[in-house]
Amino acid sequence: MLLSSAELDALWLTVALATVTTIILLLLGTPLAWWLARTRNKWPALIEAAVAMPLILPPTVLGFYLLLMFAPDTALGRAWQQFTGTQLAFSFSALVIGSVIYSLPFVVQPLQGAFQRVPDGLLQAAASLGAKPLDQFVSVVLPMTRSSFVTAASLGFAHTVGEFGVVLMIGGNIPGETQVLSIALYDYVESLQFEEAHRLAAGLVVFSALLLIWLYRNDRRESWRMRA
């Protein structure tokens, strides 16, 4: 057996967290990116700055504030307890919320850029042909920005797999609930189990390299097609 059962749990948890986070990010990030790309009032700068914060803040800062917010004695923590009957802090749900915030810029920024490159004139043409706004988005914007959705989803997924600081702060280290691969690796190193640490570290390196190679090839093909 290549991986121990604890490691398999960590792998499964990591994939589940990244998948759920990516889906939520696409659902939230698409309308947000569309609004940022299209609106003409002065608020976007503020929202854009907020979305981009995780790019420069140390993850532990974000994790620290989230931990305070998730505590059982806060309004959010109490409401969560009431509705779900479980504690929010140190749970899988807390990881998802943290990851969504932490990876938001990686999804919103490529989508916003792609949406800005769709000419207004094409949407006017669609509108004059009878397409309502949602129809315009689905029939013109989506197909024209498909590759940016692939990029955004991959970056969101990969960045969630790679996070450590936020998870450590708000998730703790509960096997099967919040112990993701990066945390498991940290554990091994702390307890001087270097052989196991090597295995996980190398696995993550290979995964990241493969994903990035695929992404850049995808991007390159796309730009060739645009030029053609």
Place this chain on the structure above:
Amino acid sequence: MTGLHLELACSGEGDFKLELNTQLPDRGVTAIYGPSGSGKSTLLDCIAGFRQPDVGSKLRFREEAWFGHGRATPPWLRNVGYVFQDARLFPHLTVEQNLEYAAKRATRGTAPSLDDVMHWLDITRLKCHAPASLSGGERQRVAIGRALLSAPQLLLLDEPVANLDRRARQQCLGYLQALVAELALPTLYVSHDIEEVSQLADYVLLLDEGRATDQGSLLELCSQLDNRLSQQEQAAAILLCTVGRQDAEFGLTELLVEEQTLQVAQQRQNEGQQRRLRVPARDVSVCRERPADTSILNILPVELVEIEPGADTRVMIRLALGSQYLLARITRKSVSQLQLKVGDRLYAQIKSAALMRSAHEDED
């Protein structure tokens, strides 16, 4: 019958403001003619719903209120076909898919069939092509077809041939001319090219710096002396003619106008068809006697009905030919030497070059 009812104010860049209070006809082609920056495209965008006019404006098409009393109908409910200067085909769809895009969303009225439209515009062989691989003229033809397939109740054309070379332009205009006549679709045609306007329009709205300076039927406006159409260098009158006999030996076609005959370069049209002939004022001169032994083919008996007042070197005069009119731009000195006055019976000579060229362009 009124089609468009406009009480518009629309502030644009800087201190530009479009202010219009008028009605446009419910049928035929209405040209909106004016120099760049006169507000032509702003007007079209207000009508299509892409731009909101100032509060207090009113916009109505037939019985439908499109703007006013605090309400604006969104563009997708106005059922207006829009052909843009830059075509704006969807780059991710083929020609056929672009056309289907419109046909699928045509909810009101009856659209022509996809096959008919492709046939009329001669784009059937392009149907699997991507828009990026088309020439400018082909792209515009697809854009026209796409607009028609949305079954519009009003067609807006924003300088649709301005970006094309001369040959493609003539071809595209030919298709447009045939289509708007065939479909009886009220059409607004924005242009700053008088040749296009005189070829297509029935009715003209003259715009300048956001205001209407004049409007009326094309033939009326073209033969008046006191509007901008007649004041520019390429001013011309338009004659409605019937195509007559072909003269194959000399490569000429006879055009009948008010019981007179004009000879122009050979035409494609068949005998008996109606045709517009644009006669530039600078190519018309007058004499008191019918000249003999001249190389000029076209000499018409006319009556002088108006002399433009003014002290310029050259003046415009208006000549009646039956119920139609010709314009001639001649020097003030000639007016004085010939002692021209209203009511004189004269002979108008039309330089052949003018008629040979305009007829030749149609052959393209």
